[in-house]
Amino acid sequence: LAILVSQISLSSTQNVNVVIQGATSISETDDNFVCATLDWWPTEKCNYNQCPWGKAGLLNLDLKKKGLINAIKAFNPLRIKVGGSLQDQVVYGVGRVKNRPNFMKNEDSLFGFFQGCLPKERWDELNKIFNQTGVKVTFGLNALLGRNRSQIEKGLWVGDWKSQNARDFMKYTISKGYKVDSYEFGNQLSGAGMGASVEAEQYGKDIVVLKNLVKELHPDPKTQPKVLGPSGYYDEKWFNSFLEVSGHDVVDGVTHHIYNLGPGDDPNMITKIQDPSYLNQVAQTYKALHGGAKDLSPTFADGFWYLDQLGMASTYNHKVFCRQTLIGGNYALLNTTTSIPNPDYYGALLWHRLMGSTVLAVTQESNPNLRVYAHCAKKKPGISIIFINLSKDSSFNVTLSNYERQSRNSRSTDVAKPEFRGSKDREEYHLAALAGNIQGQIVLLNDVPMDPTETFDIPTMEPKLVNASTPISIAAHSIVYVTIRDFQAPACA
Numbered sequence: 001l002a003i004l005v006s007q008i009s010l011s012s013t014q015n016v017n018v019v020i021q022g023a024t025s026i027s028e029t030d031d032n033f034v035c036a037t038l039d040w041w042p043t044e045k046c047n048y049n050q051c052p053w054g055k056a057g058l059l060n061l062d063l064k065k066k067g068l069i070n071a072i073k074a075f076n077p078l079r080i081k082v083g084g085s086l087q088d089q090v091v092y093g094v095g096r097v098k099n100r101p102n103f104m105k106n107e108d109s110l111f112g113f114f115q116g117c118l119p120k121e122r123w124d125e126l127n128k129i130f131n132q133t134g135v136k137v138t139f140g141l142n143a144l145l146g147r148n149r150s151q152i153e154k155g156l157w158v159g160d161w162k163s164q165n166a167r168d169f170m171k172y173t174i175s176k177g178y179k180v181d182s183y184e185f186g187n188q189l190s191g192a193g194m195g196a197s198v199e200a201e202q203y204g205k206d207i208v209v210l211k212n213l214v215k216e217l218h219p220d221p222k223t224q225p226k227v228l229g230p231s232g233y234y235d236e237k238w239f240n241s242f243l244e245v246s247g248h249d250v251v252d253g254v255t256h257h258i259y260n261l262g263p264g265d266d267p268n269m270i271t272k273i274q275d276p277s278y279l280n281q282v283a284q285t286y287k288a289l290h291g292g293a294k295d296l297s298p299t300f301a302d303g304f305w306y307l308d309q310l311g312m313a314s315t316y317n318h319k320v321f322c323r324q325t326l327i328g329g330n331y332a333l334l335n336t337t338t339s340i341p342n343p344d345y346y347g348a349l350l351w352h353r354l355m356g357s358t359v360l361a362v363t364q365e366s367n368p369n370l371r372v373y374a375h376c377a378k379k380k381p382g383i384s385i386i387f388i389n390l391s392k393d394s395s396f397n398v399t400l401s402n403y404e405r406q407s408r409n410s411r412s413t414d415v416a417k418p419e420f421r422g423s424k425d426r427e428e429y430h431l432a433a434l435a436g437n438i439q440g441q442i443v444l445l446n447d448v449p450m451d452p453t454e455t456f457d458i459p460t461m462e463p464k465l466v467n468a469s470t471p472i473s474i475a476a477h478s479i480v481y482v483t484i485r486d487f488q489a490p491a492c493a
């Protein structure tokens with residue numbers, strides 16, 4: 001009996017108080033914070049004894065797939081970054097550049113493939129789907145064009161960037177009326193680079209050339225694409241010199257990669273992403289490694305990592321978070337062959353619909369297994385909160401408090417208010433794994449499996465309305481979004 005009793009008490013519900021500082025915002029994201037990438041990899045790209053790209057690369061993806069179109073449309077709009085490792089070997093089939101064979105296998109070339117070409121016909125097709133689904137496009141430009149490998153230092157590329165092909169590409173894009181939200185300069189060439197690197201001073205000089213080109217061809221500041229870079233792992237010294245050399249008003253957004261899941265074949269990954277101290281360590285360094293979690297990414301469990309990353313990145317004032325990838329590779333939001341959404345897709349879509357751009361501070365000291373992030377609601381009024389319960393054997397009853405800034409004798413202090421008691425029903429979205437199998441690929445929303453219908457429509461994702469007099473209940477191993485319309489947060493007014 002004693003053993004039985006202690007087991008019951010182990011899996012009992014814990015009460016947790018979450019304090020939200022509704023008075024001030026701690027950071028702001030872009031309105032389209034959730035972003036996903038499309039990459040160049042050819043079918044022949046293989047690693048970990050798999051060839052995970054299939055026909056999901058930019059040059060061979062079937063753009064007429066209903067599933068793909070509907071998955072993008074549901075975001076209305078989705079931000080997509082076009083780019084990846086091979087982008088610095090892609091030329092554009094415009095101006096004097098003739099179409100040529102794509103990505104021939106070649107051991108001596110960067111990443112094992114020799115040069116690719118984006119024919120203008122393919123750029124037309126891509127823009128057709130971007131236009132039809134309302135995508136905001138970030139286009140990753142080839143930043144190695146015109147440079148040569150250094151004779152002295154392995155991996156280093158030297159010489160000035162040649163901008164002519166980019167100029168012809170932009171001219172063509174403008175002539176067709178295609179919209180590009182931003183141009184990103186190069187991929188993974190900063191710091192030590194991945195395969196290839198460019199010195200910070202050289203890169204800084206070249207991004208000024210790119211900025212001037214963008215300004216010259218898009219004189220209207222309202223429609224002028226932004227210039228982003230360097231899109232590599234964060235290296236403080238390199239980033240600082242790069243920004244010093246490029247100077248003010250050149251780089252509109254600094255972009256960096258993170259790959260904190262380590263190489264994709266780590267058998268302990270399932271344990272790591274449920275460990276709050278591992279997730280926190282990532283927050284502190286927020287630094288990148290490389291790889292992909294091949295068996296994990298299409299599963300429910302990946303949401304423990306991915307949605308937590310969205311939370312941390314927004315807290316640390318990042319404007320956009322691009323998931324590698326939308327489709328293709330080992331860690332896509334959509335299944336590469338069927339284009340059916342993986343669980344993370346639904347988590348991302350809810351984030352996009354519910355979490356506004358203003359980020360609020362949240363504290364919760366009862367249990368490290370409960371991760372919490374709060375933003376102003378995307379659609380006013382109120383706030384939206386995401387709870388991620390990493391624990392597999394305890395659930396939580398959550399109550400909320402609001403902090404209020406009070407001015408007294410010309411000093412302002414944050415004063416904790418008693419428990420918040422709403423009067424309007426809460427809107428709740430409970431995500432859980434089918435049959436509790438977090439390594440499975442089926443996610444339940446409020447107990448209903450998210451299956452795209454036969455017509456590949458994304459299911460409607462309606463909240464459950466819950467009486468405000470009950471605490472928010474977060475089941476074990478679940479992810480819950482809650483929107484509270486009558487939570488008075490001055491920062492959201």
Ligand SMILES: *[C@@H]1O[C@H](CO)[C@@H](O)[C@H](O)[C@H]1NC(C)=O
Binds near residue numbers: 135
């Ligand atoms: C799609 O293209 C049409 C015609 O060029 C344009 O008017 C419209 O604004 C575009 N839509 C989007 C979402 O880019």
Ligand SMILES: *[C@@H]1O[C@H](CO)[C@@H](O)[C@H](O)[C@H]1NC(C)=O
Binds near residue numbers: 146147158160
């Ligand atoms: C790169 O190599 C090509 C061919 O050898 C040469 O014509 C060109 O001048 C070199 N460019 C630089 C920047 O060194």
Ligand SMILES: *[C@@H]1O[C@H](CO)[C@@H](O)[C@H](O)[C@H]1NC(C)=O
Binds near residue numbers: 298335336337338
């Ligand atoms: C994609 O879906 C197919 C068919 O359901 C499945 O066999 C395959 O494992 C899925 N791929 C991934 C990477 O999950």
Ligand SMILES: *[C@@H]1O[C@H](CO)[C@@H](O)[C@H](O)[C@H]1NC(C)=O
Binds near residue numbers: 393397398474
């Ligand atoms: C998380 O799940 C565990 C396991 O059921 C549960 O005991 C705990 O109370 C949950 N946490 C929250 C905040 O609901």
Ligand SMILES: *[C@@H]1O[C@H](CO)[C@@H](O)[C@H](O)[C@H]1NC(C)=O
Binds near residue numbers: 467468
């Ligand atoms: C919520 O529950 C309380 C207490 O049970 C009840 O008095 C109240 O009428 C309920 N509110 C709504 C909107 O159903």
Ligand SMILES: *[C@@H]1O[C@H](CO)[C@@H](O)[C@H](O)[C@H]1NC(C)=O
Binds near residue numbers: 014
């Ligand atoms: C948690 O909330 C439920 C539903 O309101 C309630 O029945 C239960 O007693 C609560 N548990 C604790 C430990 O307070």
